[in-house]
Amino acid sequence: MAANLPTQAQVQGGAGVTEPGISHDEHAHHDEHHEQSFLQKYVFSTDHKVIAKQFLITGIIWAIIGGTLSSLFRLQLGWPESTFEWLSPFLGKWIEAGKLNPEFYLALVTMHGTIMVFFVLTAGLSGTFSNFLIPLQIGARDMASGFMNMLSYWFFFASSVVMFVSLFLETGPASAGWTIYPPLSALPQAIPGSGAGQTFWLVSMALFIVSQLLGGVNYITTVINLRTQGMSMSKLPLTIWAFFLTAILGLLSFPVLFSAALLLIFDRSFGTSFFLSDIYIAGQALPNTGGSPILFQHLFWFLGHPEVYIVIMPAMGMVSEILATNARKPIFGYRAMIGSLLGISLLSFIVWAHHMFVTGMNPFLGSVFMFLTLIIAVPSAVKTFNWLATLWRGNIRFTSAMLFSIGFVSLFIAGGLTGIVLGNAALDIQMHNTYFVVAHFHLVMGSSAFFGLFAGVYHWFPKMFGRMLDEKLGYVHFWLTFLGVYLVFLPMHYVGIAGFPRRYYAWTGFDSFSQFADLNKFISAAAIIAFFAQFVFIFNFFYSIFRGRRATENPWNSTTLEWTTPVVPGHGNWPGAIPAVHRWPYDYSKPGAAEDFIPQHIPYSQTQSSNLPYEKEME
Amino acid sequence: MTTLGILLVLVLLLVVFGLLFRLQILTSIFSGSSTREVGVSNRVNAILFIIFLVVGGAAFAWSFADNYDKMNPPIASVHGHATERMFWTTMIILGIVFTLTQVLLFVYSYKYQHKEGRRAFFFPHNNKIEVIWTLIPAIVMAGLVFAGWKEWTRITGPAPKDAVVVEVMGKQFNWLVRYPGRDQKLGVVNYRLIDATNEFGFDLSDQNGIDDFVAPEIHVPKGHPVLLKIRSRDVLHAVYMPHFRVQMYAVPGMPTKFWFTPTMTTDEMRAQTGNPKFTYELACNQICGRGHFAMKLNIVVDEPDDYVAWFAQQKSFSEQNPDVLASFKQKSDKLVEKETTPAAAAVVPATAKASL
Ligand code: HEM
Ligand SMILES: [Cu+2]
Numbered sequence: 005m006a007a008n009l010p011t012q013a014q015v016q017g018g019a020g021v022t023e024p025g026i027s028h029d030e031h032a033h034h035d036e037h038h039e040q041s042f043l044q045k046y047v048f049s050t051d052h053k054v055i056a057k058q059f060l061i062t063g064i065i066w067a068i069i070g071g072t073l074s075s076l077f078r079l080q081l082g083w084p085e086s087t088f089e090w091l092s093p094f095l096g097k098w099i100e101a102g103k104l105n106p107e108f109y110l111a112l113v114t115m116h117g118t119i120m121v122f123f124v125l126t127a128g129l130s131g132t133f134s135n136f137l138i139p140l141q142i143g144a145r146d147m148a149s150g151f152m153n154m155l156s157y158w159f160f161f162a163s164s165v166v167m168f169v170s171l172f173l174e175t176g177p178a179s180a181g182w183t184i185y186p187p188l189s190a191l192p193q194a195i196p197g198s199g200a201g202q203t204f205w206l207v208s209m210a211l212f213i214v215s216q217l218l219g220g221v222n223y224i225t226t227v228i229n230l231r232t233q234g235m236s237m238s239k240l241p242l243t244i245w246a247f248f249l250t251a252i253l254g255l256l257s258f259p260v261l262f263s264a265a266l267l268l269i270f271d272r273s274f275g276t277s278f279f280l281s282d283i284y285i286a287g288q289a290l291p292n293t294g295g296s297p298i299l300f301q302h303l304f305w306f307l308g309h310p311e312v313y314i315v316i317m318p319a320m321g322m323v324s325e326i327l328a329t330n331a332r333k334p335i336f337g338y339r340a341m342i343g344s345l346l347g348i349s350l351l352s353f354i355v356w357a358h359h360m361f362v363t364g365m366n367p368f369l370g371s372v373f374m375f376l377t378l379i380i381a382v383p384s385a386v387k388t389f390n391w392l393a394t395l396w397r398g399n400i401r402f403t404s405a406m407l408f409s410i411g412f413v414s415l416f417i418a419g420g421l422t423g424i425v426l427g428n429a430a431l432d433i434q435m436h437n438t439y440f441v442v443a444h445f446h447l448v449m450g451s452s453a454f455f456g457l458f459a460g461v462y463h464w465f466p467k468m469f470g471r472m473l474d475e476k477l478g479y480v481h482f483w484l485t486f487l488g489v490y491l492v493f494l495p496m497h498y499v500g501i502a503g504f505p506r507r508y509y510a511w512t513g514f515d516s517f518s519q520f521a522d523l524n525k526f527i528s529a530a531a532i533i534a535f536f537a538q539f540v541f542i543f544n545f546f547y548s549i550f551r552g553r554r555a556t557e558n559p560w561n562s563t564t565l566e567w568t569t570p571v572v573p574g575h576g577n578w579p580g581a582i583p584a585v586h587r588w589p590y591d592y593s594k595p596g597a598a599e600d601f602i603p604q605h606i607p608y609s610q611t612q613s614s615n616l617p618y619e620k621e622m623e
Numbered sequence: 624m625t626t627l628g629i630l631l632v633l634v635l636l637l638v639v640f641g642l643l644f645r646l647q648i649l650t651s652i653f654s655g656s657s658t659r660e661v662g663v664s665n666r667v668n669a670i671l672f673i674i675f676l677v678v679g680g681a682a683f684a685w686s687f688a689d690n691y692d693k694m695n696p697p698i699a700s701v702h703g704h705a706t707e708r709m710f711w712t713t714m715i716i717l718g719i720v721f722t723l724t725q726v727l728l729f730v731y732s733y734k735y736q737h738k739e740g741r742r743a744f745f746f747p748h749n750n751k752i753e754v755i756w757t758l759i760p761a762i763v764m765a766g767l768v769f770a771g772w773k774e775w776t777r778i779t780g781p782a783p784k785d786a787v788v789v790e791v792m793g794k795q796f797n798w799l800v801r802y803p804g805r806d807q808k809l810g811v812v813n814y815r816l817i818d819a820t821n822e823f824g825f826d827l828s829d830q831n832g833i834d835d836f837v838a839p840e841i842h843v844p845k846g847h848p849v850l851l852k853i854r855s856r857d858v859l860h861a862v863y864m865p866h867f868r869v870q871m872y873a874v875p876g877m878p879t880k881f882w883f884t885p886t887m888t889t890d891e892m893r894a895q896t897g898n899p900k901f902t903y904e905l906a907c908n909q910i911c912g913r914g915h916f917a918m919k920l921n922i923v924v925d926e927p928d929d930y931v932a933w934f935a936q937q938k939s940f941s942e943q944n945p946d947v948l949a950s951f952k953q954k955s956d957k958l959v960e961k962e963t964t965p966a967a968a969a970v971v972p973a974t975a976k977a978s979l
């Protein structure tokens with residue numbers, strides 16, 4: 005460790021902890037470093053920027069895996085009568101006489117959900133951008149604890165390895181749905197995936213939760229303690245507010261999932277009966293009595309609902325930032341945007357049982373949760389109106405990031421609105437667990453969050469790699485994806501309204517659902533095309549890392565602090581002193597200013613022509 | 624039709640791709656440099672948003688209208704009519720909001736695209752507007768919650784006393800149905816008593832269970848409240864009856880229930896839909912394993928007279944399985960011997976004999 009200078013650098017940078025506000029740092033320490041070994045620099049790095057890239061690239065790999073799984077089960081849904089013999093080279097024994105094994109189908113949906121929600125949209129999205137942007141945008145040399153940050157990635161990596169290995173188990177990976185409701189997830193007799201596959205799942209998630217907690221504590225501490233001089237909470241970019249609140253949500257809700265997982269492990273392995281009761285299975289009556297499967301659902305959704313906001317809030321933050329930058333306008337209603345983030349964060353803890361209206365839970369509880377759920381739609385609506393108002397009378401540049409941000413708003417509206425149907429318990433009786441729910445959350449969470457992720461990558465790629473992504477390929481990627489997402493998920497509502505249940509291997513046994521064969525084919529085709537369109541991005545990403553056009557320091561003429569660093573910021577981020585902050589992050593197109601943006605570190609004394617009356621005093 | 628759709632999409636995609644590719648060549652020729660500020664592509668993207676809005680909106684409207692009939696399973700319960708009305712009212716409100724916001728989003732994107740020399744309007748906030756657009760959704764939401772809450776309490780309220788009682792039990796991978804028999808009381812079941820013949824786990828030492836009968840499908844009378852009692856004997860399942868707008872989980876160890884009133888017999892529904900093979904179906908709607916997707920049960924709605932006739936024909940489980948009944952007798956005899964309580968010995972076999 006002695007030779008590990010980055011750690012030392014953080015100790016110096018960490019002076020800010022004991023003397024908050026003092027960002028001035030005499031040592032231009034990154035110049036003094038010894039050459040770092042490859043391992044230190046790229047593998048066991050404690051630099052937040054490297055860790056961010058590690059999260060991003062791991063996330064991309066997971067997204068490809070998750071997407072492939074979904075293409076497989078869409079094949080089955082689109083062409084239930086066809087043979088898939090041609091897949092047996094890949095799937096081996098899971099293709100039986102040309103047919104996909106129904107249990108493997110359930111494994112596919114389970115792993116797809118788990119991978120997308122946790123590994124891509126939680127770790128890949130929040131892990132990447134919280135890491136990358138928090139120190140850069142608040143003006144810190146690194147995270148509060150670089151070492152913990154490194155651990156956070158490596159726990160995620162370990163968790164990834166375990167989950168990945170589980171895909172190849174003899175009995176198959178976990179197959180009880182991403183929500184792993186017991187008793188199905190507790191009893192290997194019920195489905196083979198609940199044997200070793202489920203054990204791997206639980207171990208992997210336990211590691212994952214550790215990774216989240218390590219990361220979360222670090223983000224929160226960093227935002228609270230390491231802001232540069234002048235960076236008050238009311239001058240933080242909305243990205244940081246979003247990451248900050250996301251970390252708090254994670255810190256408070258992931259431990260509950262951990263305890264649910266732990267109790268499930270006890271039930272599975274040590275004969276306890278937290279979730280099991282009165283079960284006769286495989287010709288045998290089990291001894292367990294007194295447990296409640298519904299208890300598990302309460303615990304699961306206590307995380308599960310905040311989790312959907314853990315996924316979406318970072319995207320909301322980045323989209324707010326990108327919309328303002330490229331509309332060349334201040335974000336409309338900065339304070340309302342923070343307020344609604346706070347509101348969503350608080351409310352997201354008290355709506356979980358809207359996933360359980362028809363589980364047999366007391367109907368009075370259902371009424372309470374219906375009431376609370378529909379309140380949460382209000383801050384979501386406020387955010388949407390504010391984004392629209394930000395575009396109004398702007399001067400919009402359609403960078404790829406901007407296209408994805410506009411797409412985000414569109415998808416968030418489309419998916420958020422149907423939440424209002426589902427939040428109404430009386431209507432949820434019919435809609436619960438149908439494709440209507442699938443359409444709802446794929447638009448509002450799946451697709452929007454992916455769009456936020458893409459927007460973030462296109463926008464911050466120049467700062468990450470010092471090169472630009474190709475804009476033209478970005479446009480192609482956006483339009484194909486935008487079209488694809490709508491073609492997949494809008495028709496899914498029709499199928500859902502007709503009552504088509506989710507997680508069905510085939511609907512051919514039911515007259516009620518069999519009329520949508522054509523539509524299902526259409527959806528599958530669109531999904532597979534949209535999946536292949538992602539390779540445009542993947543090509544662009546890896547090509548541009550090495551061969552992209554060289555970036556400038558501030559290619560988007562943006563106001564926030566990360567753009568004051570060198571093209572490729574080194575260790576410690578700023579070669580000299582960290583700039584102090586004087587103004588909010590959204591001084592775009594201010595009347596009287598020379599340029600259409602004034603960065604946060606420019607003092608009012610330099611912008612006398614554009615200062616507003618109350619800013620005059622600060623000159 | 625689908626192949627046509629797929630082809631259309633492919634062609635569209637190709638066109639978009641081709642357009643963009645051409646554009647790239649054009650812009651690089653015209654601008655000369657790749658570092659210029661805002662080029663032609665900005666305009667193209669703005670136009671594409673409008674095209675997306677118009678063409679996409681039209682396609683959406685068309686496909687919605689085209690599928691509208693298919694997507695409404697015919698309604699066959701009293702509360703189903705109420706929730707269906709509420710569903711479509713809500714959807715209309717949402718549709719208006721959806722259209723307005725999407726139109727604004729894409730029109731603003733087009734209208735306020737970059738123009739050389741123009742400055743964006745510095746407009747950081749406006750308290751009045753913000754209060755208004757916080758209050759409006761809050762009020763609309765309050766209305767929806769209130770309507771939903773009233774309906775929800777009505778649906779989940781206690782079932783009428785005279786409701787017909789039916790019990791369904793989920794298991795991997797089919798449904799078992801039990802009726803309380805003439806005494807209208809369901810007997811005790813115990814999961815430890817389940818075996819290949821006694822699939823429900825009847826405890827026939829309970830007198831209420833002696834006349835209970837099992838059935839291969841659900842029969843219910845039209846126009847009469849029906850109380851579904853729901854249980855599971857292995858993992859979670861869910862009773863989902865889309866035509867009746869009924870859904871409730873089947874939970875091992877925790878019996879659940881749902882009551883509703885059917886409004887149309889199977890025959891009436893066959894006439895109305897013009898489908899002579901129409902059958903009400905009960906689907907499992909909670910992932911439960913390999914056969915989840917095929918866990919189906921048919922439901923027959925009869926005219927009340929037919930229902931009574933059907934009910935009268937059913938033979939009780941104990942009558943059909945005398946050995947099971949006998950085994951309980953033996954057990955209770957043994958118990959009696961052990962305990963040597965003459966009183967109990969007198970009561971149990973006597974009543975059992977009476978119901979035989
Ligand atoms: C307008 C606000 C929203 C409301 C009122 C709402 C309401 C609901 C309700 C009631 C359900 C349960 C439906 C059922 O299972 O029967 C649900 C499911 C879901 N929602 Fe939302 N939602 C909203 C926004 C969001 C957002 C912003 C996200 C994610 C970013 C999200 C993600 C999900 C997910 C993932 C599920 C399904 C989970 C599963 O069963 O696998 N929702 N929503
Ligand atoms: Cu939720």
Ligand SMILES: [Cu+2]
Binds near residue numbers: 859861911914915918
């Ligand atoms: Cu099932």
